[in-house]
Amino acid sequence: MNAIVLPRFASLASLTAVLSLALLTTACGERASTSSAQTSAPAAPAQASSPAASRYDTAKMDLKPAPAKVTSERHSGVYAEGSALSTTAALKPLDPSPVKTIRLDTTHKIIEIAPGVRFSAWTFGDQVPGPTVHARVGDRIKFSMTNRSDEPVPGPRMTAAPMMHSMDFHAAMVSPEDKYRSIAPGQTIEFEFTLNYPGVFMYHCGTPMTLEHIASGMYGAVVVEPREGYPTKVDREYVIIQSEFYVKPAPGNAKVEGVPLYVLDGDRLRNAQSTYTVFNGVHNGMMRNPLPVKAGERVRLYVLNVGPSKTSSFHVVGTIFDRVWMEGNPDNQFRGMQTVLLGSSNSAIVEFMIPEEGSYVMVDHHFANASQGAVGLLSTGAAGENATEHHNIAASPTPTDPDAAQAKLQFESKCLACHALVGGRGKKIGPDLAGVTKRRSDDWLRRWLKSPEDMLATDPDAKALLKEHNNLPMPNQNLSDKEINGLIKYFHWVDSNPATPAPAAAGQGKS
Known part of the structure; x- marks a missing residue:
């Protein structure tokens, strides 16, 4: 046996302390090693003859x-x-x-x-x-x-x-x-x-x-x-594919069946400035047609972000991902995740339970993408009848003017949480905007949308609106002039088509 050579210590106490520390470190190391072996055994390097090795044996x-x-x-x-x-x-x-x-x-x-x-x-x-x-x-x-x-x-x-x-x-x-x-x-x-x-x-x-x-x-x-096969059993399986569209009006403002035609916008595409970010090819498509689920069911979603250029932060409101298999491979498992980050062409399988009756919003938690249409519903009710707040976007007519049509989507994504366009039925945070172009001039609306804080400081009508709606001021949405003009076009279109209600969310009051 080789002799152990110890350094010279100033006192026996010093020697004892060092030996105790050495023994404690060794014991902790053994325990850590044992614990690691126990907890990570399924993922430990497999022998050549094991099933795990066979799965990836080229x-x-x-x-x-x-x-x-x-x-x-x-x-x-x-x-x-x-x-x-x-x-x-x-x-x-x-x-x-x-x-x-x-x-x-x-x-x-x-x-x-x-x-x-x-x-x-x-x-x-x-x-x-x-x-x-x-x-x-x-x-x-x-x-x-x-x-x-x-x-x-x-x-x-x-x-x-x-x-x-x-x-x-x-x-x-x-x-x-x-x-x-x-x-x-x-x-x-x-x-x-x-x-x-x-x-x-x-x-x-x-x-x-x-x-x-x-x-x-x-x-x-x-x-x-x-x-x-998969190691778990589920009640529902859905495929969710996120993608982006980059569009502009067709040359000559061509139309098909009376509706404006759009084509690929190469400049926006190369600069990764998407017009729409969607699930399964349609802006808010699974809001209008939710995916059915039942309370108590386990759901498995096969989520793929095809890009081509943006990242997705996939989230389901109201539940937690019990299992997440990155790239859809059960060997790449996470537990208890709130959001899954997916780059272009990345994927994941997410599993979770539907805890109770209701509508569960699927959303890209990169909310700039959600505002462009990357939103969907898993619902225990019919047609999203229990959907939450501004996620409850019912199907409604759409203007044929391209700017007004784009403004309709913007209204549904930015404004519908606080405002409605249904003629004063029910109550929301802000005033119902049905008939607003008959009560206000375009110039008043333009100034209001451009800088509500300036209007609240100087305009008597704006001050009265603030008092009427519990002194909750409208935040500045930082809208461009083009966006403002589009919204005003949309309001005029709604007010000229009173027989066809706009997005179904109740509200009241005058603006």
Whole structure:
């Protein structure tokens, strides 16, 4: 045995203190080591023969798919086909077949991304987002796609010219040069790949400029379950895809079916200044059509932020995420989270319980994005009847003037918490604005919207309004002149259409 050499100490007490500290440190280290081994055993480095190691053993993965094939034989009929596809937010049950044959053809069509906002989009499967692919690790995907951008589709025909398109599956491990090549209108590409990792993966068109193709609507999700399935059971499963639109009026202020047409705004796109940020392709779409749930149920959301350029802070008001699996892989688990931060093309599976009857708001807690439409509802009631405050946005008519239509969305996102436009029924914080253009001049409204604090200091009518509404002053919304003019246009439109009530939220009083 080797001798232990101790340094010279000034006293026995000093020696005793040092030895005690050494023993305590050793004991704590042993306990910490033991505790760490106990608590992190499931995540500890696995032996080569363990299931955990096998899941990620690249030697056992299929990494040599057959070459892609491109032909001039085009598909006809439906634009999306396959039992593994879900075309709505509700995720269909997993098809047990180990081979999933799917078809997602590309089309150019007009879609409605907000009330009264028609957009010239490019799609997979003739919808935005494209259908969700649902499969399992080990499944083989047999994919085919015809570029049908040169075909007319049902509905308005004022769409972009035919062009090259491609498909990029983030869930695949393949040669991009071979599988993700661009094909011309009328061509069909076919290729296969095996799913080697679980997760929620993005797919998108990878043809340059990729930024423009994604922003035009060419994206969707692939949900890949673990080979052994998920470790938990849930009552509801929904897919939530967040994305951005960057739009401007079409050249010549073209219209389709009497409604203004919008096209991609390249300048806003390159500067990441989105016009709309949405869930599942539509501004506030799941506010008007909530996803049904019941009290006491466990819900699993497959959340994907496709961007193309912004970050999402996903949150559900009124509950806590019991489990969060980053990128949709149960090996990447967090517990008890309030919000999940997702960059462009990042994803997560979130699970939570619906504690009681009510409406639970899904929202991007980056509220600039929420104000652009990244809001939705999970509701135990019908059509969001129990939704909270300004999240309760019922369907209502929309002006055809582009500025007034944009102002309607702005009113619903900024003003509806305090004001209504329904003719004095009920009570809210501020005055009901129905008929406001008949009571106030445009100049008065413009000055009020520009600087309410100045009006409250100098204008007798503004002072009277403040007293009438419990001395709660309207905050300055920092509106631009263009936004103010749009709101005044919208108020005039509402007042000239009294038979069609505007957003349903009660209010009273005169402004």
